[in-house]
Amino acid sequence: MSDASGAQTPEQPRGWANLKQHVMEHKVEVALWATRVFTIIYTFGYFIPIFGNPYSVYYKALMSNAATSALRLHQRLPHVTLTREFLAQLLLEDSCHYLFFSLIFLYVSPVTLVLLPVFLFAVLHSASYSLTLLDTLGQNAWWGARLLISLVEFQSRNILRLVAFTEIFLMPFTVVLIFLGRAGLLTPFIYYHFLTLRYSSRRNPYTRNMFYELRLLVEGVAGKPGMPAPVRSVLAGAVRLACRLAPPQPPQPQ
Template identity: 50%
Template sequence: MFVITLTHDHINVLQQFLLSNKLETAMWLSRLFTVYCSIMFILPLLGPQAATNFYQRALLANALTSALRLHQRLPHFQLSRAFLAQALQEDSCHYLLYSLILVNSYPITMSIFPVFLFSLLHATTYTKKVLDTMGPNSLMFVRNFLNKLTANQQNILKFIACNEIFLMPATVFMLFSGQGSLLQPFIYYRFLTLRYTSRRNPYCRTLFTELRILLEHFVMKPSCPAFFRRMCLNSIAFISRLAPTGV
């Protein structure tokens, strides 16, 4: 059992720190709420209906975080094509669109992992700052967990990219199974192209390349049936034509 002892001075310092960084604090709280709702969806302890509600809350909280982050990155809004083009280059804009695309869709676990893990990763730095205001040795078990998250950041980002990629065929499957809308695959494809061309996060683009190389290596083996090889190579060629150019 962990006991947290905070003096009145600690509370005042923490309060001043949080209030002096209102935007960062708001994003931190919304990210923590996203993490909480995501966990409650992944582990449906309160039943399937409650899990669906938590799914929507997680995506809405992520949309709020993304909107705040986008405002932080581009504080001066302009109703122009140049501003829109600049906004579409921001990862926060990508995940604002992601949340809006999926918030009313049939809830699947694959779609919640990116917002869950991004919120967890992005909350790490600010959580460390909050812990530092409480004392250099406060909540060491939380600090150790955050350090492990940071150490595995690259693997987590690759896992997120994997979810982003495989959600594309999932939206098509949901359409044919009657659980998705006709427009969703096309809108999600637009999101995926934005992730592919992301300047700050190359993992989606990198993973596409790695998957293509892996599949090509597999189908070129003599033991691979000719019809399967031809089908895979045609699929690779088709997907390559859909990829944005000039990246």
């Protein structure tokens, strides 16, 4: 690019100054990235106690996820109104679901499996925005980090499937937690409402699809010729119960 005198003008400066400018112009997005990174750090801190008490770090991971969900809700629904329509719209948002998820397990004894969905979501979404931040530093900056981000994005479908499976598996597990004395009697009922929200999600069909895949798997196992009749009956009953408890199928977008 040339100026009026024909001299070449320097290209837009890149590097740390660009990164600083990006942060100043996208404060909410950067805050979302930061809370997700904290969720990842605290999750590692729970397994490798480098930040002191692992139980304290466990709840910090959930609170970081709650902060992420609250910020995302602010992005999606910036204007709060005390109306039934706003509440209905709020419950449709995936970020509201995971704010609900964090609040449920903040009052339950630490369960390692609970951190898996919030950790995987934090990795997946922070990876995509990390690439944006790296681009402000230059196209060739931090190639090792770019490689890791590419691996995460390549596995995004499997990551979302694993999250969906964990969401479903936690439903019967919350019942087990009651007998272990690690959860209250209301925890499974509250978690069931979370799971119905995930099943009805408009933007993330993976939970709904995973239910369908698990149903086909259980029906296939129950239908094997050598399967004992009592086991077949139990499996069929479990499928019927799950189908009865499932919320109505949301209408497909035109």
